[in-house]
Amino acid sequence: MQHFSRIALIVLDSVGIGALPDAEKFNDKGVHTLGHIAEHQNGLSMPNMMKLGLANIEPIQGLEPVAEPQAYFGKMAEISKGKDTTTGHWEMMGIFTEIPFKTYPEGFPKELIQEFEKRIGRKVLGNKVASGTEIIDELGEEHMKTGAVIVYTSADSVFQIAAHEEIVPLEELYHICEVARELTLDEKYSVIRVIARPFVGKPGHFTRTANRRDYSVEPPEKTVLNRLAEAKKDVIAIGKISDIFAGSGITRAIHTQSNMDGVDKLLDTLAEPFHGLAFINLVDFDSKYGHRRDPVGYAKALEEFDTRVPEILAALQENDLLIITADHGNDPTHHGTDHTREYTPLLIYGRSLSPIGQSLGIRRTFADLGATIAENFSVQAPKIGESFLSHLK
Ligand SMILES: O=P(O)(O)O[C@H]1O[C@H](CO)[C@@H](O)[C@H]1O
Ligand SMILES: [Mn+2]
Ligand SMILES: [Mn+2]
Numbered sequence: 001m002q003h004f005s006r007i008a009l010i011v012l013d014s015v016g017i018g019a020l021p022d023a024e025k026f027n028d029k030g031v032h033t034l035g036h037i038a039e040h041q042n043g044l045s046m047p048n049m050m051k052l053g054l055a056n057i058e059p060i061q062g063l064e065p066v067a068e069p070q071a072y073f074g075k076m077a078e079i080s081k082g083k084d085t086t087t088g089h090w091e092m093m094g095i096f097t098e099i100p101f102k103t104y105p106e107g108f109p110k111e112l113i114q115e116f117e118k119r120i121g122r123k124v125l126g127n128k129v130a131s132g133t134e135i136i137d138e139l140g141e142e143h144m145k146t147g148a149v150i151v152y153t154s155a156d157s158v159f160q161i162a163a164h165e166e167i168v169p170l171e172e173l174y175h176i177c178e179v180a181r182e183l184t185l186d187e188k189y190s191v192i193r194v195i196a197r198p199f200v201g202k203p204g205h206f207t208r209t210a211n212r213r214d215y216s217v218e219p220p221e222k223t224v225l226n227r228l229a230e231a232k233k234d235v236i237a238i239g240k241i242s243d244i245f246a247g248s249g250i251t252r253a254i255h256t257q258s259n260m261d262g263v264d265k266l267l268d269t270l271a272e273p274f275h276g277l278a279f280i281n282l283v284d285f286d287s288k289y290g291h292r293r294d295p296v297g298y299a300k301a302l303e304e305f306d307t308r309v310p311e312i313l314a315a316l317q318e319n320d321l322l323i324i325t326a327d328h329g330n331d332p333t334h335h336g337t338d339h340t341r342e343y344t345p346l347l348i349y350g351r352s353l354s355p356i357g358q359s360l361g362i363r364r365t366f367a368d369l370g371a372t373i374a375e376n377f378s379v380q381a382p383k384i385g386e387s388f389l390s391h392l393k
Helices: 031-039 047-053 084-090 110-120 133-148 169-185 226-228 257-272 284-290 295-315 367-374
Strands: 006-012 072-076 124-129 151-153 158-164 193-200 213-216 236-238 252-255 276-281 318-323 342-349 359-362
Touching: 006 084, 006 257, 006 295, 006 367, 031 295, 047 295, 047 342, 084 367, 110 124, 110 151, 110 169, 124 133, 133 151, 133 158, 158 169, 158 226, 169 193, 169 213, 193 284, 226 236, 226 276, 236 257, 257 276, 257 342, 284 295, 318 367, 342 359
Parallel strands: 006 276, 006 318, 072 359, 124 151, 158 193, 236 252, 236 276
Antiparallel strands: 072 342, 151 158, 193 213, 318 342
């Protein structure tokens, strides 16, 4: 069996590949992020991902499978009871989330908001489920006049705080988030993530900045990342990965501004020597296009990523393994603005592997990834997941 000295794991945030069998329970019957974007655009120009075998995973209207895919390919099911970023990434690294995280479809309880207002010395606006761009359009002006911060949530377990950078300086916003983080760690509330959502601009023309910051809870048990770090391997987190794991098991964190900046930083990372895992999340697909229900923008982002694939392949050394997947869906043609319950694509490429990839079938859980990575680096396997390392030849 081959072992690899470096693994690069790329998560295309929200690029799902069709409804999971239990999608109906999530109000997501018939969703298909990649398929519906391709259908909407009458095809997608992603020649490099096609060469790897993206369209070989399953038939997708407008995308042609290739005769000789360069990568091993398949799709993965999520067994955890959730469709958010945290649940998806944690499952990849071996955690089964059986009890869904607490969500707040009616907004946060009054007593929590009152305590929060008291502690931060500012009032709260909103306190409801909303889309982040819509709620700043709706309440941004009032926020600027009164200095009250905008609090909102979604179908996920998130406490999001939006504020204009010129009204609430970033340092203060981050402090406010720390207060919210502390209050919502209480079991009574158990919110998974507090998120700072700074924005700039004039009423009617607000834009969010890249100064977003996530305050996550630590995973409830050790993940494959912890096992790697304990075994003195490098665990390099690029983009929001470090936030998602609250820094746990990460040996180096690199923050990014955008998908393309993320790819640049991955290339920089691959150009340097390391031994272990480079784990990157490209969030624009999700935050800029999926939640905004913008299939045209989403398609462009996919095509833009595709143009960078040759550079990524060229940056790989003989003994490297590249894995491309996603953490959930976010079908921009589906109702609402939330994630969608989907399979995620799986593409695995290595220069030392056979030039024609085989099917890895339908993986029962995202944790097959963690199990594979653990086996590769000879660290303790996660409780769930089956390694497919021996299939890679
Ligand atoms: O609508 P925006 O602010 O982008 O928020 C989205 O981002 C959150 C965190 O990923 C999701 O829960 C969803 O609410
Ligand atoms: Mn995500
Ligand atoms: Mn999202």
